[in-house]
Amino acid sequence: MSAIEFCNVAVEYEDKMVLNHMNFDIEEGEFIGIIGSNGSGKTTLLKALLGMVRPTEGHINVFGKELFSHLTEIRKKMGYVPQKTYMNPKMPVLAKEVVLMGRYGQIGLLKRPKRADYEAAKRALRDVEMYEMRNEPFGHLSGGQQQRIYIARALVQEPEILLLDEPTTGLDVKSQENIVRLIDRLHREKGLTILFVTHDVNSISSVADRIMYLKGKVVAFGPFSEVCRQDILENVYSVPVRIVESEGKPCVIVSDHHVH
Numbered sequence: 001m002s003a004i005e006f007c008n009v010a011v012e013y014e015d016k017m018v019l020n021h022m023n024f025d026i027e028e029g030e031f032i033g034i035i036g037s038n039g040s041g042k043t044t045l046l047k048a049l050l051g052m053v054r055p056t057e058g059h060i061n062v063f064g065k066e067l068f069s070h071l072t073e074i075r076k077k078m079g080y081v082p083q084k085t086y087m088n089p090k091m092p093v094l095a096k097e098v099v100l101m102g103r104y105g106q107i108g109l110l111k112r113p114k115r116a117d118y119e120a121a122k123r124a125l126r127d128v129e130m131y132e133m134r135n136e137p138f139g140h141l142s143g144g145q146q147q148r149i150y151i152a153r154a155l156v157q158e159p160e161i162l163l164l165d166e167p168t169t170g171l172d173v174k175s176q177e178n179i180v181r182l183i184d185r186l187h188r189e190k191g192l193t194i195l196f197v198t199h200d201v202n203s204i205s206s207v208a209d210r211i212m213y214l215k216g217k218v219v220a221f222g223p224f225s226e227v228c229r230q231d232i233l234e235n236v237y238s239v240p241v242r243i244v245e246s247e248g249k250p251c252v253i254v255s256d257h258h259v260h
């Protein structure tokens with residue numbers, strides 16, 4: 001079954017077309033990498049899928065149901081790790097409490113968490129290998145550990161689709177690799193459908209089933225081996241691109257820099 005269908009979806013902000021009539025299908029359980037330069041519409045695509053922006057044309061189906069007529073039901077199936085989550089580091093909040101915040105959709109803001117909520121938080125903390133650190137103040141954790149906690153906060157709703165907006169930006173290389181490895185494991189173990197937005201195709205090229213190149217519309221969508229082409233990449237980035245071989249696999253270099 002299709003997990004996600006975009007049928008002729010257009011999104012405009014103040015008369016500016018940001019997503020230009022997009023058509024694509026994502027199968028249940030696929031790991032999709034979404035790549036594009038700044039302003040190419042990556043975040044808008046995720047927000048449209050979450051029902052946070054309304055298309056001016058077309059419609060979106062999730063598990064065969066039209067998004068806006070089943071929004072509450074569909075939102076429960078989606079976990080979202082936003083691009084930059086600002087949380088005051090001085091706020092005295094523990095790692096496990098941040099995870100529990102992800103249940104508020106289910107608990108209701110003013111109600112007390114129940115046993116099932118604590119159990120779900122415990123499972124999510126284990127899933128991201130942060131259970132041992134659950135009682136640490138959130139502000140004391142490293143960037144990579146904080147990102148794991150945010151991923152746990154998205155997982156605690158037990159979603160079927162996980163949307164991640166540049167989850168590795170600002171982390172050191174080792175932590176970036178660890179986050180990609182974690183998402184790859186969650187994808188395989190839980191059969192989650194993953195939409196992973198990143199600037200850096202090289203970081204996910206070996207784990208993503210398909211790569212979507214965006215530039216206000218879908219420029220190319222297929223397995224990395226098919227879309228890793230000079231003409232496609234130069235269209236996406238509008239600058240010279242080289243494809244080199246690194247550790248036996250193609251590696252994309254944009255204007256003499258790695259794609260970040």
Ligand code: ADP
Pocket residue numbers: 013014018036037038039040041042043044045
């Ligand atoms: P990306 O995530 O690929 O950087 P975005 O989806 O954030 O791209 O933005 C796509 C385009 O839409 C950009 O040109 C951006 O300036 C514009 N845009 C994004 N959000 C808004 C908004 N709320 N109002 C007006 N324009 C917006």
